[in-house]
Amino acid sequence: MTCAAYGKVGRVTDAPALPDLVHPADSPDSPWWRDAVIYQIYPRSWSDSDGDGIGDLPGITARLPYLRDLGVDAVWLSPFYVSPMNDAGYDVADYRDIDPRFGTLHDAEVLIDTAHALGLKVLVDLVPNHTSSEHEWFRAALAAEPGSPERARYIFREGAGPHGDLPPNNWRSVFGGRGWSRVPDPDGTPGQWYLHIFDTTQPDVNWENEEVRAEYDDILRFWLDRGVDGFRVDVAHGLVKDQTFPDTTGSMHTAENAPGHRMPMWDQDGVHDIYRRWRRILDEYTVPGDPDSERILCAEAWVQPEEALARYVRPDEMHQAFNFEFLDTRWDPAGYRHVITESYRSNDAVGAPTTWVLSNHDVLRHATRLAVAQEGYRPNGIGADDPQPDPELGLRRARAATTMMLALPGGAYVYQGEELGLPEHTTMPDEWRQDPIFHRTKGTDEFALGRDGCRVPMAWAKDEPSLGFGPSAKTWLPQPEAYAALAVDQQDGVPGSTLSLYRxxxxxxxxxxxxxxxxxxxxxxxxxxxxxxxxxxxxTRTVLCLTNFGDEPASLPNGDVIISSGPLDDGRVPTDTTVWLRLPTGHDR
Structure with missing residues (x-):
């Protein structure tokens, strides 16, 4: 029995019979996106071509062969648009141009063409819930009178109280603090309030306005005409608000659909009309008879339960939706079993694939998240004064979790650097932190430290400046010491390395x-x-995927070990380890 990562192991007991299916096989001629593995690139932190300490589009283009060799099918680029970068590009000032920090529109076109030549598809981020406060529309709104067409593009309301000096309701910002800010009228007197579910520099767009809908239609076509293969849609569950704007109770971080728990700014029914409209636009770009030409939408929708999320991927809406229930599952077999079963049940009911994910730019990297306490409060950021997670435990579990995830039918997303086993930067000095969550909360909120720790620049070469991120030692966020030993050049071609495991x-x-x-x-x-x-x-084959969560090594049935996330113990699977085992011929179809 050959183990791709760890050499030879012995044979053990006979295999039991297979039970009924949880999820049937997909059609052999299914379009590319139903099983694609898509790699997320955070442009600021991927590769810096000019030495200014910020990643850029030419740097991405130069590194695309690495992704071809890794074996992914597509790349998703976090925002590269013109932006003041108050929220790392998720505050867009111009959706049709590239921020000079990243390059030019020509650089974007070269990147897309190069990716296609390498057999990689390209998805870009679309941020439709809000714009930057520096967007020309919002500047025009501030200069205009209340009730004007310019203000109707956003959500402006009169204040409460006898003088209008209180917010229109009690909605909070996801980033901490209240969700409304007051602006002066053109004559300088205190005026209306505008809604910002995120930072004050990210005013929410009014999706009840047809002019807004037409504008984003055009933005979609602008990028589709330049060859992009799809869009990851930021805050996909947040575009439409309950137009009565009621006060609310509960956490702003959830959109659970249990009775009495649906928040009035999340997962309103009207979002589905928007995505049906967008789906029709994308379908215009499909070449008849060529499923490889299909363009896709992927929802970032933090929605529960699974049935509610499945509504986003009905046949006339989006193609994919991130499975955040899977990402949020604690290191526990019962939890994973439940979310896997329920995800297939809900998505199969609407004919959609399930899209698995373990890390992204908004959460603790799973090489760290799986090492912190798996019961009770789990932080969204870890600082130098906090208890430090066990890096060996985190990496062992991360490798096991990924090995399990990539055995699941459906699509999957991989976040840059997880193929190296990069952990969260958990000792970053506060003076480096740039996330608006950190600056808005002053360290008093459960999400106070923010997301900088998962956004640290990539490690390409141990002994080069900035670990090969760029030609200088500059990095917009500091890299932890642990990254040097995990750099690409330290793992490339090394049996048993995390990079080799992913490949x-x-x-x-x-x-x-x-x-x-x-x-x-x-x-x-x-x-x-x-x-x-x-x-x-x-x-052609049936493969058993087994992850051992117990304290004692687990025995395997008779078969050939294909891949193991870690070394086996005399043919048995140690704790926090996943194995792919090819079952004997009698089980093959």
């Missing part, structure tokens, strides 16, 4: 079309192990 997983997954496979729970599944089979989309 092996992605190569096998692609070769046997595991993303199109059929999933069933296996008899070894239980209180201390998560075990399922994936009968590959090409119909």
């Amino acid at each position: 092996d997983l992605l190569a096998y997954r692609r070769k046997h079309r595991f993303g199109h496979g059929a999933l069933a729970w296996h008899e070894l599944d239980g209180p201390e192990a998560l075990a399922f089979t994936n009968t590959s989309g090409d119909g």
Whole structure:
């Protein structure tokens, strides 16, 4: 039995019979996006071509062969638009041009063309819930009178109280503090309030306004005409607000749809009309008879339960939605079993793939998140004065979690650097922090430290300035010491490295079309192990994926070990380890 990452192991007991399917195999001629593995690039932190300490589009273009060799199918670029960067580019001042920090529109076109030549598709971020306060529309709104067409593009309201000096309601900002700010009227007297569910520099757009809808239609076409293959839609659940603007209770961070829990700024029914409209636009760009030409929408929608999220991926709406329930699951087999089963049940009911994800630019990297306490409060940021997680435990669990995730049928997203096992920067000095969450909360909110720790520049070469991020030692955020030993040049071609593990997983997954496979729970599944089979989309083999959560090594049935997330113990699976095992011929289809 050959283990791609860890050499030879022995044979053990016979394999039990396979139970009923949880998820049937996808059609063999399904379009590319149903099983694609898409790699997220955070442009500021990927590769700096000019030495100013900020990543840029030419730097991304130069590194695209690395992603081809990694084995992903597409890249998603976080925002690169003109922006004052109050929220790292998610405050857009011009959706049709590139911020000079990143390059030019020509650089973007070269990047898209180069990616396509390498066989990689390109998704870009669309930020439709709000603009920057420096957007020409918002500047015009501030200069205009209340009730004007300019103000109607945003959400302006009169204040409460006898003098209008109180916010229109009690809505809070996700980033801390109240969700409304007051502006002066053109004559300088105190005037109306505008809504900003995020930072004060991110005024919410009014999606009840047809002019707004037409503008974003045009933005979609602008980028589709330049060859992009799709859009990741920021805050997809937030565009439409309850027009009665009621006071609310509960956390601004959730959009749970249980009775009495749906927040009036999240997951309103009207968002689905917007996405049906967008789907029709994207479908105009599909070449008849060519599923490879399909352009896609992926929702960032923090929505619960799974049935509510599945509404975003009905056949005439979006193509994908991030499975944040999976990302949020604690290191526990029962939790994973529940979210996997319910995700397939909900998505299969609308004919959509499930889209798995473990890390992104807004959460603790899973090489750190899985090492912190798995019960009770779990932080969204870790500082130098906080208890420090065990890096070996985090990396071991992260490798096991990824090995399990990439065995699941459907699509998947990989966040830059996770293929190196990069942890969160948990000792970053506060003076470096740039996230508006940190600056708005003054350290008093549960999310106070913000997201800078997961956005640190990539590590390419151990002994080069800025670890190969750019030609100078400058980096817009500091890199922790741990990154040097994890740099690409320290792992490239090294058996057992995290980079080699990812390459092996992605190569096998692609070769046997595991993303199109059929999933069933296996008899070894239980209180201390998560075990399922994936009968590959090409119909040639059945592979058992087993993750051991117990304290003692777990025995494997008879079969050939294909890949293991860590070394085995005399043919048994140690704790916090995942194995892919090819079952004997009798189980193949």
